Amino acid sequence: MSGTVPRLSPATVEVPHRPDTxxxxxxxxxxxxxxxxxxxxxxxxxxxxxxxxxxxxxxxxxxxxxxxxxxxxxxxxxxxxxxxxxxxxxxxxxxxxxxxxxxxxxxxxxxxxxxxxxxxxxxxxxxxxxxxxxxxxxxxxxxxxxxxxxxxxxxxxxxxxxxxxxxxxxxxxxxxxxxxxxxxxxxxxxxxxxxxxxxxxxxxxxxxxxxxxxxxxxxxxxxxxxxxxxxxxxxxxxxxxxxxxxxxxxxDDVAPYEAVKLRVLNATHSLLAYRGALAGYDTIAEAVADPVLAEEAAEFMEHDVLPTLVVPDDVDIAAYRRRVLERFANPALRHRTTQVAMDGSQKLPLRLLGTVRDRLAVGEVPIRAVRAVAAWMVYVAVGRDRDGRPLPLDDPLADRLRAAAGGAGQPHAIVDGLLSVREVFGEDLPDHAALRAALVEAVADIAAPVR
CATH class of the missing domain: 3.40.50.720 (NAD(P)-binding Rossmann-like Domain)
Structure with a gap:
């Protein structure tokens, strides 16, 4: 494909100073x-x-x-x-x-x-x-x-x-x-x-x-x-x-910076990836340009994530949240929703479920975080977007997840099946009645346009 164009090498470009060791x-x-x-x-x-x-x-x-x-x-x-x-x-x-x-x-x-x-x-x-x-x-x-x-x-x-x-x-x-x-x-x-x-x-x-x-x-x-x-x-x-x-x-302490990044940026990225892919958007920039999804992402950060964080003194969290959405909206990157959606079984526990657990612990059901988890469940169970295009399930637990989702059946069956995957949801979340009810409602709502 390169034809007569030479390969990048020290002979064809000006090379920066290179370490010897x-x-x-x-x-x-x-x-x-x-x-x-x-x-x-x-x-x-x-x-x-x-x-x-x-x-x-x-x-x-x-x-x-x-x-x-x-x-x-x-x-x-x-x-x-x-x-x-x-x-x-x-x-x-x-x-x-x-x-x-x-x-x-x-x-x-x-x-x-x-x-x-x-x-x-x-x-x-x-x-x-x-x-x-x-x-x-x-x-x-x-x-x-x-x-x-x-x-x-x-x-x-x-x-x-x-x-x-x-x-x-x-x-x-x-x-x-x-x-x-x-x-x-x-x-x-x-x-x-x-x-x-x-x-x-x-x-x-x-x-x-x-x-x-x-x-x-x-x-x-x-x-x-x-x-x-x-x-x-x-x-x-x-x-x-x-x-x-x-x-x-x-x-001396990375933990608070790490929590801000995982729960604000990475979790919002996943929310937009699953919601955006199901809605037929190829890129994260297209997803965040949808005013409904952009509002959902902003409210997720403000109402579900922020109460769970201990924000470092040198982080302006309001500016950080705004900048996250601005970065996602960069159309030149063309970051594909399905790329961000990869390995959901490994990412959800780190990005989303900590927020869910922290909010449940104080008696609150984090509706927007629940919708992000529900979007992953629909992505796994339905496997296509609202235009009927197939969505790839690139995940180390792909076979387990497909079997647990049960072939895109009723919302309660999808939720119960995927909640049973303990590597993702642990021993505590599957038995939380209010969480299960919220997930069933969200799965039904999100799945309706793609069935």
Whole structure:
């Protein structure tokens, strides 16, 4: 498809100053990492090169390796587009095919940080990522014993604590795992983080724009909005880049920032994704342009989410809520509703159900949050929009969810079936009568136009 247009490489573009040494091993170098942490790290300077490790597929290796790991970040605002070549990734490998190279990086004392963007499902106890981490830390202990930091950059409540717990649980299942767990406790840090930047899937049109602007073919280009945010718990075992000099916020307590982001931005994103997809909107910007959905999103943030938050002193929550909707409304990003709708079984407990539980605990049924959950249920059960177009169910529990939804039957059957999926709703929510009644009513209302 590229014809005579040369491939992005150090020979075809002006390359930014590149670090000589890999000091960060990153698990999951997908689009978000490349548009977020890799950019922060390049801007901070100081010689912190990254090696990206792909987990499930060699696709990212095939994209990056022929380009000497260079890639373009296409930044889109409402009115302007810019293309920037980023060079902080110095190596990339496919873990399944290159285990010895991966082990060499884990044991290299020059590697100071192992970071992760593996999505919510990457932290399941049966995840290969956790096994990979434990094996790598075990190898490091057996060789250099150098201290290291494991830095989760995924949308999880207490992401640092979660990955630490998963690692130690995995150690407990190993012969002589107690000694490894003791070494990890003494030599490894697991700080929490909060990350934010909207990064839609790259399209052929985006790659064509890079060819037009830079005159090269970039198979690894990524797209992002101008906004970016990174809040980091400052607890590192062996140093870190000076991220705070380029806009990251270092803090002793990430939790309140994380709660604001997960419950305001991420939860509203999910609400608009499910409601928008069912209404036939292809993108989040189209969904938020619908005055009914925009009002529902705004009221959800104000009436359901805000009462559950302890807002940090330096966050203007009213301005934050307005900016969330403004960012979602950026039509240049073309962030697809079905992309945001992926992995709902993993996202709902983190984004929506905490708000539901907190409101129920004070005797309030959060109607707008309930409608967001109901929209997910209709998305799963009906599987098509109001125009009859199929909606993909891309979820690690897809088969379980389809079976539980029971083929788009009566609203009460859909609700009872999906509430029975305890991995999503736990042991408490399925037995809450007022919640169940509100869900049945909302499912009936939302499903009516798409049946």
């Amino acid at each position: 890999v000091r960060i091993l990153h698990l999951g170098p997908g689009a978000f990492h490349r548009a977020h942490q890799a950019v922060f790290t390049e801007d901070a300077g100081g010689g912190w090169g990254i090696c990206g490790v792909t987990q499930r597929s060699p696709a990212v290796v095939d994209q990056l390796r022929p380009q000497d790991c260079l890639f373009t970040v296409v930044e889109r605002s409402r009115t302007t587009t810019s293309c920037r070549v980023v060079g902080t990734i110095r190596d990339v490998l496919f873990a399944r095919a290159e285990p010895e190279r991966l082990r060499a990086y884990f044991t290299d004392p020059k590697v100071r940080i192992v970071s992760l963007t593996v999505t919510e499902k990457g932290y399941r106890p049966d995840s290969g990522v956790i096994g990979q981490l434990v094996a790598g830390l075990e190898a490091r202990r057996a060789t250099s014993e150098a201290p290291i930091t494991v830095l989760s950059c995924d949308n999880l409540t207490g992401n640092g604590t979660v990955v630490r717990s998963r690692v130690l649980e995995a150690c407990a299942r190993l012969p002589h795992g107690d000694s490894l767990a003791s070494w990890i406790t003494d030599h490894v840090r697991f700080p929490g983080t909060m990350v934010d930047r909207i990064v839609p899937a790259t399209t052929d049109a985006d790659r064509a724009e890079v060819r037009s602007v830079l005159g090269v073919t970039d198979e690894a280009a990524v797209v992002g909005e101008p906004f970016r945010q990174w809040v980091i718990e400052d607890d590192f075992a062996a140093g870190r880049p000076a991220w705070e000099t380029v806009g990251a916020q270092l803090t």
